[in-house]
Amino acid sequence: MVIGERKPFEEITSMAEGNKKILVLGCGGCVTVCLTGGHDAVRVLSSQLRMARDKMGNPIEIIEKTVERQCDPEYVEEVHDIIPQVDAVLSMACGVGVQYMAERYMDTPVYPALNTTFVGGSKKEGYYVERCQTCGQCKLYYTGGICPIARCSKSLLNGPCGGSTKGKCEIDPQVDCAWQLIIDRLRSLNQMDRYEEIMTNNDWRTNRDGGPRTMVREDFQR
Amino acid sequence: MANKQGRWSTNDGQGGLSKMSSECKTESKLEKILRSGQFTVTGECGPPRGADPDVVRKKCRLLKDKADAFNITDNQTSVVRMSSISSSVIMMQEGLEPVMQMVCRDRNRIAMQSDILGAAALGVKNMLCLSGDHQKFGDHPQAKNVFDIDSIQLISMVRVMRDEGKFLGGEEIKGVPRLFIGAAKNPFADPFEIRVPRLAKKVAAGVEFIQTQCIFNLDKFSEWMKGVVDCGLHEKVFILGGVTPFKSFGMARYMANNVPGMDVPDEVLQRMKGTPKEHQAEEGITIAVETIKQLQAMPGIAGVHIMAIEWEEKVGEIAEKAGLLPRPSV
Numbered sequence: 128m129v130i131g132e133r134k135p136f137e138e139i140t141s142m143a144e145g146n147k148k149i150l151v152l153g154c155g156g157c158v159t160v161c162l163t164g165g166h167d168a169v170r171v172l173s174s175q176l177r178m179a180r181d182k183m184g185n186p187i188e189i190i191e192k193t194v195e196r197q198c199d200p201e202y203v204e205e206v207h208d209i210i211p212q213v214d215a216v217l218s219m220a221c222g223v224g225v226q227y228m229a230e231r232y233m234d235t236p237v238y239p240a241l242n243t244t245f246v247g248g249s250k251k252e253g254y255y256v257e258r259c260q261t262c263g264q265c266k267l268y269y270t271g272g273i274c275p276i277a278r279c280s281k282s283l284l285n286g287p288c289g290g291s292t293k294g295k296c297e298i299d300p301q302v303d304c305a306w307q308l309i310i311d312r313l314r315s316l317n318q319m320d321r322y323e324e325i326m327t328n329n330d331w332r333t334n335r336d337g338g339p340r341t342m343v344r345e346d347f348q349r
Numbered sequence: 350m351a352n353k354q355g356r357w358s359t360n361d362g363q364g365g366l367s368k369m370s371s372e373c374k375t376e377s378k379l380e381k382i383l384r385s386g387q388f389t390v391t392g393e394c395g396p397p398r399g400a401d402p403d404v405v406r407k408k409c410r411l412l413k414d415k416a417d418a419f420n421i422t423d424n425q426t427s428v429v430r431m432s433s434i435s436s437s438v439i440m441m442q443e444g445l446e447p448v449m450q451m452v453c454r455d456r457n458r459i460a461m462q463s464d465i466l467g468a469a470a471l472g473v474k475n476m477l478c479l480s481g482d483h484q485k486f487g488d489h490p491q492a493k494n495v496f497d498i499d500s501i502q503l504i505s506m507v508r509v510m511r512d513e514g515k516f517l518g519g520e521e522i523k524g525v526p527r528l529f530i531g532a533a534k535n536p537f538a539d540p541f542e543i544r545v546p547r548l549a550k551k552v553a554a555g556v557e558f559i560q561t562q563c564i565f566n567l568d569k570f571s572e573w574m575k576g577v578v579d580c581g582l583h584e585k586v587f588i589l590g591g592v593t594p595f596k597s598f599g600m601a602r603y604m605a606n607n608v609p610g611m612d613v614p615d616e617v618l619q620r621m622k623g624t625p626k627e628h629q630a631e632e633g634i635t636i637a638v639e640t641i642k643q644l645q646a647m648p649g650i651a652g653v654h655i656m657a658i659e660w661e662e663k664v665g666e667i668a669e670k671a672g673l674l675p676r677p678s679v
Contacts, residue, residue: 289535290609297609
């Protein structure tokens with residue numbers, strides 16, 4: 128899922144500074160699962176905003192709503208009637224949702240309440256880790272199911288570097304060395320011969336480096 | 350002089366270096382000395398954090414004739430410094446042979462190939478291919494890193510540029526860069542078991558010489574080296590053992606605790622600690638000389654790489670005490 132983290136409250140208040148009435152719009156997708164942008168998060172942020180603005184003697188009116196997914200035109204359409212009533216939208220979706228709102232409602236400012244951080248999963252409740260960098264050419268077959276692009280701090284395809292110490296990365300003793308994990312896994316799979324092959328230069332065209340990406344299912348285009 | 354140098358020659362069949370080709374592929378003096386079978390010495394020169402060329406010149410004057418070639422670091426520890434290429438050119442003006450370091454952290458394949466052509470055009474004859482320290486350690490931790498290719502892919506890229514006259518993209522190069530190709534190796538990093546296979550990958554990619562991480566743990570180093578010799582890799586690549594003198598106990602402790610991938614055994618730390626402060630620098634040099642002597646006796650070692658960090662004036666003293674001076678002229 129896409130992981131998002133709420134922006135510092137001061138940044139959020141400064142974005143909405145000149146607005147008297149806003150829509151705080153949650154997303155029922157990934158950010159609900161990672162506890163930062165769903166229905167509950169909308170309620171909490173809205174109350175905080177109201178309290179802060181009351182304290183400043185500059186009250187703000189807030190409409191709270193959460194749609195199924197902000198990355199889908201169908202659900203973004205659901206707030207069509209609310210938009211004319213507000214000065215701005217504070218979107219609690221990932222960057223995709225914020226942009227879908229901005230594209231659909233041309234005359235209404237849309238602010239991001241989250242920093243979209245990474246594509247990952249949960250380790251335990253409230254603890255999320257990065258696993259994929261969406262490079263567009265999955266190499267997990269060769270690396271024992273552990274991604275060196277997302278998980279090696281230098282994205283080395285022929286690692287580990289000389290900074291790998293006791294299974295940890297040189298940048299932080301809390302960070303696992305991806306190549307240690309890859310080697311441990313290849314060994315247990317009896318696939319160490321895969322380590323001996325040189326992985327050639329990556330083709331980054333399928334990554335963001337090739338420009339914005341599109342995926343089209345031709346069979347659905349009628 | 351030739352006899353003195355010959356003393357350390359590993360061409361006696363013991364080291365197995367005799368199987369290395371004596372035919373040079375470049376005009377590099379470093380390559381010539383290595384291929385002649387003489388025990389080789391390289392040094393290191395860190396460029397300044399400013400645009401004053403005299404800083405490089407001064408270091409060069411301290412280093413001249415104390416080793417066969419000298420690495421010019423490429424923004425080491427991710428701290429911005431004068432570029433490796435320009436410092437290399439200043440070094441050549443002073444009559445020393447540089448080994449231009451290049452890291453994968455700061456440039457993509459387009460910039461790297463362009464710099465390789467430029468360096469060769471300016472007369473650089475050796476380069477060292479490195480991944481590079483993560484920018485987290487430097488003075489610009491906010492920077493975007495590149496790592497378009499990694500150090501092994503860089504080795505292969507330079508080799509193809511030189512030997513096949515082709516860019517990475519496949520187009521023909523008019524005027525190929527004749528560079529002697531090196532890389533670094535840290536035998537002390539984890540996981541230890543892949544440290545020989547990883548060297549094998551660098552050799553398969555086309556590396557011609559290796560400079561190792563600073564050696565303080567000789568037992569672990571010789572264990573790695575034994576693995577290297579057992580695989581016959583010492584017959585495919587020249588290995589120069591890395592030696593760094595401690596200036597003080599403080600430096601030893603810092604390297605032991607703060608530098609990733611550094612292995613400083615407790616007995617070495619205790620030896621520095623047990624030495625009165627005013628004699629610690631001397632002791633550091635003694636340890637470095639002892640290390641060199643042990644490396645000379647080790648099968649498969651082609652030379653040493655002396656990294657006297659911001660202590661360039663001591664390279665000559667260390668080389669002298671280890672019996673490595675004068676350096677051969679080729």
